[in-house]
Amino acid sequence: MSKQYPKPKLVPVPSTNIIPERDIDKSPILECRHLGIDFGGLTAVSDFNMAIGRTEIAGLIGPNGAGKTTDFNLLPKVYQPPRGTIMLDGRDTHSMTTAQVSRAGIARTFQNIRLFSRLSVEDNVKIGLHNQAAYPMWSGIFRLPSYWKKERMAHNLALELLSIFDMQDLADHQAGSLPYGAQRRLEIVRALATGPSLLLLDEPAAGMNPSETAELMDNIVKIRDTFQIAIMLIEHDMNLVMGICEGICVLNFGKIIAKGTAEEIQANPAVIEAYLGKKEG
Amino acid sequence: MSGKTKTLRVRKTTVNALINYAMVIVVFAATQILIGQGAISNTIQSMLVPVCCYVVMAVSLNLTVGILGELSLGHAGFMSLGAFSGIIAATLLQDAVPAAPLRLAIAMVVGGVFGGVGGVIIGLPVLRLRGDYLAIVTLAFGEIIKNVIQVLYIGLDENGLHFATKEANLALSETGKAILKGPMGATGVAKLASFTAGFLLILITLFVVQNLVDSRAGRAILSLRDNRIAAESVGISVTKYKLMAFVISAVLAGAAGALYGLNYSSTVASKFDFNTSILVLVYVVLGGLGSIRGSIIAAAVLTLLPELLRNGAINDYRMLIYAIILILVMLVTNNPTLRGGVDMAVKRIRGIGKKEQTEGGAQ
Numbered sequence: 212m213s214k215q216y217p218k219p220k221l222v223p224v225p226s227t228n229i230i231p232e233r234d235i236d237k238s239p240i241l242e243c244r245h246l247g248i249d250f251g252g253l254t255a256v257s258d259f260n261m262a263i264g265r266t267e268i269a270g271l272i273g274p275n276g277a278g279k280t281t282d283f284n285l286l287p288k289v290y291q292p293p294r295g296t297i298m299l300d301g302r303d304t305h306s307m308t309t310a311q312v313s314r315a316g317i318a319r320t321f322q323n324i325r326l327f328s329r330l331s332v333e334d335n336v337k338i339g340l341h342n343q344a345a346y347p348m349w350s351g352i353f354r355l356p357s358y359w360k361k362e363r364m365a366h367n368l369a370l371e372l373l374s375i376f377d378m379q380d381l382a383d384h385q386a387g388s389l390p391y392g393a394q395r396r397l398e399i400v401r402a403l404a405t406g407p408s409l410l411l412l413d414e415p416a417a418g419m420n421p422s423e424t425a426e427l428m429d430n431i432v433k434i435r436d437t438f439q440i441a442i443m444l445i446e447h448d449m450n451l452v453m454g455i456c457e458g459i460c461v462l463n464f465g466k467i468i469a470k471g472t473a474e475e476i477q478a479n480p481a482v483i484e485a486y487l488g489k490k491e492g
Numbered sequence: 493m494s495g496k497t498k499t500l501r502v503r504k505t506t507v508n509a510l511i512n513y514a515m516v517i518v519v520f521a522a523t524q525i526l527i528g529q530g531a532i533s534n535t536i537q538s539m540l541v542p543v544c545c546y547v548v549m550a551v552s553l554n555l556t557v558g559i560l561g562e563l564s565l566g567h568a569g570f571m572s573l574g575a576f577s578g579i580i581a582a583t584l585l586q587d588a589v590p591a592a593p594l595r596l597a598i599a600m601v602v603g604g605v606f607g608g609v610g611g612v613i614i615g616l617p618v619l620r621l622r623g624d625y626l627a628i629v630t631l632a633f634g635e636i637i638k639n640v641i642q643v644l645y646i647g648l649d650e651n652g653l654h655f656a657t658k659e660a661n662l663a664l665s666e667t668g669k670a671i672l673k674g675p676m677g678a679t680g681v682a683k684l685a686s687f688t689a690g691f692l693l694i695l696i697t698l699f700v701v702q703n704l705v706d707s708r709a710g711r712a713i714l715s716l717r718d719n720r721i722a723a724e725s726v727g728i729s730v731t732k733y734k735l736m737a738f739v740i741s742a743v744l745a746g747a748a749g750a751l752y753g754l755n756y757s758s759t760v761a762s763k764f765d766f767n768t769s770i771l772v773l774v775y776v777v778l779g780g781l782g783s784i785r786g787s788i789i790a791a792a793v794l795t796l797l798p799e800l801l802r803n804g805a806i807n808d809y810r811m812l813i814y815a816i817i818l819i820l821v822m823l824v825t826n827n828p829t830l831r832g833g834v835d836m837a838v839k840r841i842r843g844i845g846k847k848e849q850t851e852g853g854a855q
Contacts, residue, residue, distance in 0.1 A: 287725060313727035321725075327718035330711070338715045339726045341708060348736060351707025352700055358707060365708075405726050 234264025270456030328387025339404025544690025561717030566634025572764035574603030578750025607746015677760030
């Protein structure tokens with residue numbers, strides 16, 4: 212049943228992470244150095260170092276409360292990281308807002324779905340296209356030629372993006388009325404619409420059945436291949452993570468405890484301990 | 493086949509917008525005909541301009557409350573700014589621009605500009621707040637505008653405009669005239685406003701608000717209402733679009749204020765107080781948050797209702813009836829059973845329409 216995805220050869224990059232061999236000539240799309248944040252007295256993430264290759268599918272796993280989602284909130288600057296640096300495509304994102312980071316190329320989905328639920332599916336994607344099909348406000352009010360041109364472009368692009376998940380027929384439906392799986396897929400489409408170079412997926416397979424998950428795995432690989440972007444995902448479904456992630460990073464108590472390929476992670480004693488506990492005796 | 497249906501597809505938002513224009517135009521034409529036949533009493537005729545002003549106020553407040561999703565309780569403040577700046581502009585241009593309609597148009601533009609400037613000044617700090625806090629601060633700003641105008645004396649003579657906080661300090665020459673006299677308000681204003689001007693202002697408001705909502709900027713504003721965090725994550729600047737909605741709303745309120753101010757020979761600042769803000773908010777809420785058509789109907793009906801009830805036997809009970817109608821509308825619009833029934837009926841009617849369409853298409 213489980214499909215075999217080609218396993219790339221990974222090479223170590225000093226002090227940060229491993230990235231696929233095909234990306235090694237290019238600078239990594241994302242590089243985190245010594246990233247950390249505390250909430251009150253609790254250290255949620257500490258000394259987080261990692262690099263992601265231009266076309267890598269990276270996985271971030273760990274037990275509940277390990278700091279995975281906190282990490283996903285640090286990267287697009289939902290939280291301003293008090294420690295460490297995030298380099299996106301060689302640019303320090305320190306002074307950027309969430310919206311600016313999004314324009315610079317990080318798109319994300321959310322663990323608990325955050326769609327514009329009262330708007331139509333097409334409008335959700337068009338909002339994702341906000342900076343791709345841009346025209347000034349007065350052009351919209353007075354219906355100047357740029358309005359018609361860019362709206363047509365946004366409409367066509369939106370349908371094209373929806374067709375990745377075969378959702379183009381749902382374009383007129385209200386986003387909040389879609390079934391759960393379709394809402395998750397719509398979030399991915401909306402994130403892709405921003406034209407990212409790095410896509411962050413927070414538990415994309417949550418609540419999906421095995422066949423939907425298998426389909427999602429195919430689609431994630433397809434998205435990477437078509438758009439030639441890096442994808443980083445948090446997931447508890449080990450079939451998905453071990454199946455498609457090239458480099459995997461394991462977090463526990465806010466610290467990276469292991470990095471490597473699926474095989475390396477599965478054999479790593481620290482990872483086994485984090486998930487299953489210490490062997491008696 | 494699919495290409496054909498795509499070109500034929502008329503978007504629902506476009507249809508809704510056209511219905512709103514048509515509704516306003518039809519009501520205007522019908523009213524004009526009835527006035528021509530003498531079927532409308534003088535009291536109601538004198539209400540027509542205020543009705544137009546309140547419709548514009550309600551539609552513009554709906555942009556902030558219903559479409560942006562931020563509760564603003566200071567909308568009358570912008571109306572006030574527009575009213576007094578419009579009155580001053582109209583007085584200044586009395587000799588320079590003899591044509592009354594043109595003077596009114598300029599006064600409304602000036603009112604809009606002042607409303608907009610007020611919107612920027614208030615919006616920049618206030619829109620950093622959310623929910624109840626934003627409501628409280630907008631309320632305060634609305635009151636501040638009212639109180640500032642109440643202590644302001646503005647006079648005009650051949651040397652130009654004079655500003656003071658006491659009448660004695662105005663130092664006008666003998667031919668000079670005080671336009672704004674603090675708590676006494678503006679007196680001796682030339683009544684320039686007309687029902688036609690109000691009608692045109694409603695059409696302009698509908699044009700601006702409906703086209704804005706159905707465009708890139710409008711979708712950005714709607715996305716902030718639905719999910720601010722998600723909107724930021726797709727690259728939408730929160731401050732920019734919040735301020736855009738707030739300022740456009742303030743500009744329209746300013747223009748409505750200018751029209752309102754020029755409809756009476758005297759206007760006092762205390763007219764535009766917290767109660768007026770709440771009144772407009774009531775129109776928006778009863779008309780339905782985000783529903784432009786609802787705002788138009790609610791504002792028109794509820795402005796006229798107290799006057800319409802002012803005849804014969806029910807005169808004594810008119811405020812009681814007004815209150816009961818308000819409560820009933822609230823109950824009916826919030827009752828799930830009744831709403832479900834209405835939705836079912838609407839669906840059934842639409843279903844019949846669709847069936848006919850598909851049958852027609854099959855032939």
